[in-house]
Amino acid sequence: MNTEVCKRFGIEFPLFAFSHCRDVVAAVTNAGGFGVLGAVAYTPERLEEELRWIDDHVNGRPYGVDVLVPGKIDKSAESGGGLDAMLAAIPEEHWTFLTGLFDKYDVPLPDFEKTKHSNARGGTQVTKKGATELIDVSLAHPIGLIASALGTPPPLMVEKAREAGVPVAALVGTSEHARRQVAAGADLIIAQGGEAGGHTGEISTMVLVPEVVDTVAPVPVLAAGGIATGRQMAAALALGASGVWCGSVWLTTEEAETSPAVKEKMLAATSRDTIRSRSRTGKPARQLRSAWTDEWEGPASPGPLGMPLQMIVAEGAMRQITKVAESGNPGARALANYFVGQCVGLMNTVKPARQVVYDMVEEFAGAVERLNAITEED
Amino acid sequence: MNTEVCKRFGIEFPLFAFSHCRDVVAAVTNAGGFGVLGAVAYTPERLEEELRWIDDHVNGRPYGVDVLVPGKIDKSAESGGGLDAMLAAIPEEHWTFLTGLFDKYDVPLPDFEKTKHSNARGGTQVTKKGATELIDVSLAHPIGLIASALGTPPPLMVEKAREAGVPVAALVGTSEHARRQVAAGADLIIAQGGEAGGHTGEISTMVLVPEVVDTVAPVPVLAAGGIATGRQMAAALALGASGVWCGSVWLTTEEAETSPAVKEKMLAATSRDTIRSRSRTGKPARQLRSAWTDEWEGPASPGPLGMPLQMIVAEGAMRQITKVAESGNPGARALANYFVGQCVGLMNTVKPARQVVYDMVEEFAGAVERLNAITEED
CATH class of the missing domain: 3.20.20.70 (Aldolase class I)
Incomplete structure (x- = not known):
């Protein structure tokens, strides 16, 4: 052209x-x-x-x-205090909510103590x-x-x-x-x-x-x-x-890194199945609506934190959810989601x-x- | 073409x-x-x-x-009970909220007793x-x-x-x-x-x-x-x-029925100045964001009613607000709005x-x- x-x-x-x-x-x-x-x-x-x-x-x-x-x-991320400052800024109730969510959906708990350090490193990017x-x-x-x-x-x-x-x-x-x-x-x-x-x-x-x-x-x-x-x-x-x-x-291409359970959801989704939510990064981001976004909007939710604290809370959890969803765990399949636009309704076949x-x-x-x-x- | x-x-x-x-x-x-x-x-x-x-x-x-x-x-509108059934279905707190709103913005109260009957007729359409x-x-x-x-x-x-x-x-x-x-x-x-x-x-x-x-x-x-x-x-x-x-x-055309105060707002508005709100009809409708939509979302709001009850509550009030806004009343100008899409940001001149x-x-x-x-x- x-x-x-x-x-x-x-x-x-x-x-x-x-x-x-x-x-x-x-x-x-x-x-x-x-x-x-x-x-x-x-x-x-x-x-x-x-x-x-x-x-x-x-x-x-x-x-x-x-x-x-x-x-x-979040100011903790720019404080020069590194990982520890960010982790210290996350209220205990957010970990409690997350633990309750894994329990409610019958998803085995990941080792948050371990993953929260590697996720905090992600947050520093x-x-x-x-x-x-x-x-x-x-x-x-x-x-x-x-x-x-x-x-x-x-x-x-x-x-x-x-x-x-x-x-x-x-x-x-x-x-x-x-x-x-x-x-x-x-x-x-x-x-x-x-x-x-x-x-x-x-x-x-x-x-x-x-x-x-x-x-x-x-x-x-x-x-x-x-x-x-x-x-x-x-x-x-x-x-x-x-x-x-x-x-x-x-x-939904052949090459995509998208996990199979989420790819399946995207192929089946209509344009109505997305939502702008702060539940993954702390800033409004459009993604598949799932039990994850519903629960963060729900009455038990402590509300999402700012960026990058919410990334630290969410990404370790979502990694575990996605992994467990692959084995067919129904709770994990209900929670699993990923960032995608309304055009997901037009994405109905897998192609290179x-x-x-x-x-x-x-x-x-x-x-x-x-x-x-x-x-x-x- | x-x-x-x-x-x-x-x-x-x-x-x-x-x-x-x-x-x-x-x-x-x-x-x-x-x-x-x-x-x-x-x-x-x-x-x-x-x-x-x-x-x-x-x-x-x-x-x-x-x-x-x-x-x-709303079922009151289909009950066969006519105007009176609809008016009876509107909780008192909605009229109280409206009265408080006029007071807060220093807009002279319309005669709700009189207008609510003519507005209920509008609701029957x-x-x-x-x-x-x-x-x-x-x-x-x-x-x-x-x-x-x-x-x-x-x-x-x-x-x-x-x-x-x-x-x-x-x-x-x-x-x-x-x-x-x-x-x-x-x-x-x-x-x-x-x-x-x-x-x-x-x-x-x-x-x-x-x-x-x-x-x-x-x-x-x-x-x-x-x-x-x-x-x-x-x-x-x-x-x-x-x-x-x-x-x-x-x-914003020359012929439009839009009231001058609202037309002025539309010409000045950017694409960010609209909101989907139930505050005028009871169903989500995009309109200019104004003190009216803010107040109905605010902490004192009893929440909008269903259609057509919210039309009855809102339209008499908005008629008064629009009328008073023409005389320059600042509270009425802050409240005034009308249905319009995000393209209001592209509407910057008056033309036939x-x-x-x-x-x-x-x-x-x-x-x-x-x-x-x-x-x-x-």
């Missing part, structure tokens, strides 16, 4: 794929799109391995990395220090984009990226945020509607994209949120976007990631032909 | 305009679109007058009527009996469409419309509803995303439209929710819709309704050209 973004990023289709799975990233890049690895779940050492693997599998084709640098996090380490690892690889998924990219990130000649992208949920991100140095804006999976606002893609495009022109804007098909990609470009950024659609790209591009062309037939004279 | 819907409904552009204002309906119809009058606010006598006026102003061009026939309403009267009045005019805005069109409505040779449309917020509506006899489905103004669900237009199109094919689908520009109209058609149904965009149609059509053509340039070979 013939777009500025294709020329600038050296790709055939203006289709960016966000995934935590290196196989998806490489497959999309190799199919002519642009794969972006979500780095937050990785330690710097592990990220280094993942990027080396990608380098070995894309033959110089462009890919990127996405880091989470939230503007506001979203601090400025943690994110900076991930940024340093990323920029040592031949990446074509570095994206900031929450909040304004910190000056240090922009400086380091500039030095390395790597464009900076930023996800936004409002046009005010977009203006701020461009002022902070973002070269590419991702306007993400409230129907998106993961951390998201409330303004829909249909409204947000034209607003943001008008606000930041001539900075290019990718549309995100709800996009899983070629018709939607055509709609996004009709709205004025220069390309699309898709996250959810890869979760490469095939998702080709199908989207083909459907895109069909949608443009249909629009042409409408404007043609009889 | 060259679409099935244009041929079938005898229009130039597949652009349907929902409005409570006859001037908007006539202006859109005369500009080549299809105006649809929202009938719920009118008594049968008043509706008769409005439709006669439209007949006199559209010179035989096609227009339609929209009625509200909710599936579920959403009962099966009330809606049937409106349907009878409508079908005696040369209308080209009758739409059901909430719930499945009742068999009687479908039968009467068939007899009169008038197609039936139905608004839906999920693909399950769409399937049910087609089974009940709807000839045209309006898939309305959660970003829409008025009664709305939670699935966004971007996701809902392709889902509903696939579910009910070959029944034509109009896209609604968030659409106020030609780029968005092109996006909707790219998604597979056969046309668009717009409501909010007319509220005719001009909105022409601007949308022109921008639509531009969006299609842009898409063509993308798919063309170098």
Whole structure:
């Protein structure tokens, strides 16, 4: 396709794929799109391995990395007190609630004492220090984009990226945020509607994209949120976007890291089966509605903590739940969930990631032909 | 434009305009679109007058009527006990809360004793009996469409419309509803995303439209929710819709019935300034966020009642608030609001309704050209 973004990023289709799975990233890049690895779940050492693997599998084709640098996090995480300060900031009642939940759903308790330390390490990746380490690892690889998924990219990130000649992208949920991100140095804006999976606002893609495009022109804007098909990609470009950024659609691909029990839920889910909930990260994030999200909204819930404390509480628990769900435990299957957008209702078959790209591009062309037939004279 | 819907409904552009204002309906119809009058606010006598006026102003061009026939309403409204049964079902604490609200915001109290009777009459329009009267009045005019805005069109409505040779449309917020509506006899489905103004669900237009199109094919689908520009109209058609149904965009036109204080708020509002709230009708409806919606969500609120009881409580109060807001009363200006979608952020100038149609059509053509340039070979 013939777009500025294709020329600038050296790709055939203006289709960016966000995934935590290196196989998806490489497959999309190799199919002519642009794969972006979500780095937050990785330690710097592990990220280094993942990027080396990608380098070995894309033959110089462009890919990127996405880091989470939230503007506001719990003060214990920035106190310099490290893991222990964060763990000390988690009220006892949250561990009690969690223990009660495992009991109620008949899921064997994980060793929280053990996992809470490794999860607290995960929680440190979203601090400025943690994110900076991930940024340093990323920029040592031949990446074509570095994206900031929450909040304004910190000056240090922009400086380091500039030095390395790597464009900076930023996800936004409002046009005010977009203006701020461009002022902070973002070269590419991702306007993400409230129907998106993961951390998201409330303004829909249909409204947000034209607003943001008008606000930041001539900075290019990718549309995100709800996009899983070629018709939607055509709609996004009709709205004025220069390309699309898709996250959810890869979760049911052959390559995806998604656990089988959750993949099954996603294939069966309709667009009504997601909810914006703070129960996994402490910030509102769209995910499959499950007994987990219901219980955190329920009367016995102590309420989710802030980021990253809720991540520490939730992620060790969800790891155990997902593992136990695989063995068929019905309580664990009821609790299991994962971040996904409303387009989960359109994700009904398992395909290779490469095939998702080709199908989207083909459907895109069909949608443009249909629009042409409408404007043609009889 | 060259679409099935244009041929079938005898229009130039597949652009349907929902409005409570006859001037908007006539202006859109005369500009080549299809105006649809929202009938719920009118008594049968008043509706008769409005439709006669439209007949006199559209010179035989096609227009339609929209009625509200909710599936579920408060049982007092269907009890046969009429106005008195409905009024008796409203707890005293709701009137007390309202009185306190007027006091807090320093707005002169209306005569609730007097207005609650006329508002209860308004409440009866959403009962099966009330809606049937409106349907009878409508079908005696040369209308080209009758739409059901909430719930499945009742068999009687479908039968009467068939007899009169008038197609039936139905608004839906999920693909399950769409399937049910087609089974009940709807000839045209309006898939309305959660970003829409008025009664709305939670699935966004971007996701809902392709889902509903696939579910009910070959029944034509109009896209609604968030659409106020030609780029968005092109996006909707790219998604597979056969046309668009717009409501909010007319509220800031020259012709609109919108009160000046509310129009001012809408022109200044961003896409973040709306909320889905039950505080005006008893069912979740998107509207401007204001002190009114905040107070009904606040700690002193007794909670909104069901439909139509909340309409009776709210509409007399809002009429007074709107009236007093015109005189500059700051409390009334803080409380004043109206139903509108997230696209209120894109509504920044006052134009004639005719001009909105022409601007949308022109921008639509531009969006299609842009898409063509993308798919063309170098």
